[in-house]
Amino acid sequence: MSNTTQQAVGGQFVLESMHYARDKTWEVVEQVAARIQPGMLESEAVSECKRVLQELEMERIWHPILIRFGENTLRTFKQRSEEDPRLKEDDIFFVDLGVVWKGHEGDAGATFVVGADAEMKACAEAAKTVFDEVEHHWRTTGSGGKALYDYAAERASALGWRLNLDIKGHRVSDFPHAIFKAGNLGNFEPHPEAGLWILEIQLAHPTRPFGSFYEDLLA
Template identity: 30%
Template sequence: MNEAEQQRAAYLQDAQNKAVQLFEEIEQMLIRPGVSEKTLSDEIHKLGTERHGVRTHWHKRVVRSGPNTLRPFEDNPPDRVIGEDDIVYVDLGPVFEAWEADFARTFVLGDDPNKKRLRDSLEPVWNTVKTRYHKNPDMTGEQLYDIACEEARNAGWEFGAWLAGHLVGQFPHERIPRDKTVLYITKGNDQSMGSPGKDGNKRHWILEIHLRDNFNNVAAFYEQLLTVG
């Protein structure tokens, strides 16, 4: 990797490190029962602006709880108050000094063992999929999507989304029109994930793990950088 590529990777890693810190504060200070998803989203926006200098998000803030966790990213479900024994996920795309992060974590309130098991499956599945990717980084987006679905099933869940990740980069990164599946980790993407972008630079990817518990009608979500770190 040349010096310019190393610098780009370092910027993306730095943006994610800042997102990690932001999410730690979200968990410690804001996640709680009795607050609505919209109010929590507004509080997260304020926290990011005041404590972390986040002025821009490259995609909408997503805060989902309970049955709303089953709804796809594109939906805007009715606002819902978070309950005492609830599951909540937060998905943010903050821009730090012109570099994008895309980061999601799932939180469980209370002591429901099923929700905890679902949440606790996320990171191991993510790591297994990442390991399999790095054995063949030139695989297609469809191949990696199939791997993500397989590993979700191996963990006892259903994969809960039509994609398992996407490109990420300097803001605003290469736009992702709906018909360009080659920019997603999804069915129909027969292009090598290792192929360079239009500018000749290495492309960097986010890996998303969506786990769906159909028996209890909830889902969990975890995402972060695949190609850096």
């Protein structure tokens, strides 16, 4: 597949609308995270997320709502959660949303911590740190997608975490991006264009059963 095909867009694509979709999706992520409290079931958090999406008048979701508590933060997008855990007083969770606004695909995800577990807080912060470092590398070096994930693995290891390389980012566009069959960002050799790719970072604690997640648009 050619670079041109892998970075193709639909006839309605507008970069500013991609930014709008990103910002609106982040608004939902933050509102949902603020409503998630210890004692809540993972399934209850998903229901709360649906209410927020309705309140903000989203057009549609383009990938299933993904909210993971505790040990489920180690699971990838395609893996189902183990049972329906209840959020503990000291716990970690992430929110991952793909939502269409103005005909464009927003995709955002971040990790949050309740309570005082220092290693959970460090893990959540590390996902954002690695994301920021890789995003800066993308912006300043002209690196391709594969090189970006090689760099991400190096940075995660240097900070004491394991990068899940089964999660390698993906395309977005005016809805639906899937018609372009672009594959994963981590397998894409050329330099990714702005506004078309989601950089995903999923980390695992080296010894304890939890991880963290952060994703955003390379804008």
